[in-house]
Amino acid sequence: MSDLSDIRREYTQGGLRRxxxxxxxxxxxxxxxxxxxxAKLTDPTAMCVATVDENGQPFQRIVLLKKFDDxxxxxxxxLESRKATHLxxxxxxNLLFPWHSLERQVAVTGxxxxxxxxxxxxxxxxxPKESQIAxxxxxxxxxxxxxxxxEGKFAEMKAKFAQGDVPLPKFWGGYLVKADSIEFWQGGEHRLHDRFLYTKDDHATWQIDRLAP
Structure with missing residues (x-):
């Protein structure tokens, strides 16, 4: 087994204060x-999406965030994918945004x-039309x-939809993740990271707590 215990670095880009x-x-x-x-991070909208199957087995995959608001x-x-079946x-x-280069993470539950x-x-x-065909x-x-x-199926469908618009498949859709908690993590020196957790109370008001690193 490879020993990775000596791989570490200090997080020095800045703190996060209440x-x-x-x-x-x-x-x-x-x-x-x-x-x-x-900062021109690669895929800044990429997030790890975690779901759980009927046996309690968690699964994760990278998905692109396409919109957000309050x-x-x-x-x-x-809608026939594994994640959709789980949902x-x-x-x-659970969503996780891993912005490593900025020494930041954002974790969302909902x-x-x-x-x-x-x-x-x-x-x-x-x-793009190619993405619609895919x-x-x-x-x-x-x-x-x-x-x-x-690839053969793609060529077949590309020829089929060569003229005109590509119709929306019945099995394709999307989700709105309504958050009940959002945690912001900012790396800190000596492993004294800053973590703040927003949670909604019974009146839909956000409460803020600092978490130990």
Whole structure:
């Protein structure tokens, strides 16, 4: 077994203080995401999405955030995918934004609610045509014999939709993640990281607590 115990570094880019926190966590999230984009991080909107199957087995995958506001976080997917199957049985979800270069993380817990067909169609039609076609080609998470089968199906569907718009597949949709907690993590020297947890109380007001690192 490889020994990785000596791999470490100091986190020195700055701290996070209670006085700097806005009442609404989405304001801080917007600021941090803007700074991640300005820092030209690779895929700043990439987030790890965790769901749980019927046996309690967690699964994680990287998905791109496509929209956010005070209502929550939005992503799109095949409704026959593993993650969608899990969410049909258990709506609890966790999102993690790993902005390592900025020594930051944001973790979100909440409930994933399906988007309306109007919202899904609006986004689908904004995608590049090749991405629209790819949505028709891939039965996400299913087993396939070889990559050639996938490429052959793509060529077939590309020819089929060569003229005109690509219709929205019935099996394609999206989710709004309504957060009940959002944690902001900022690396600190000597492993004294700054962690602040926003949680909603019974009156839908955000409460803020500092967590030990």
């Amino acid at each position: 006085a700097d926190l806005p009442a609404n966590p989405m304001s801080l999230f917007e600021l941090w995401l803007t700074q991640a984009k300005e 209502n929550g976080f939005v992503f799109f997917t095949n 049909s049985q258990n709506k609890r979800i 409930i994933a609610e399906p988007l309306s067909m109007v919202e899904v169609a609006k986004y689908f039609m904004s995608r 949505a028709w080609v891939s039965k996400q998470s299913s087993k396939i014999s070889a990559r050639q089968a996938l």
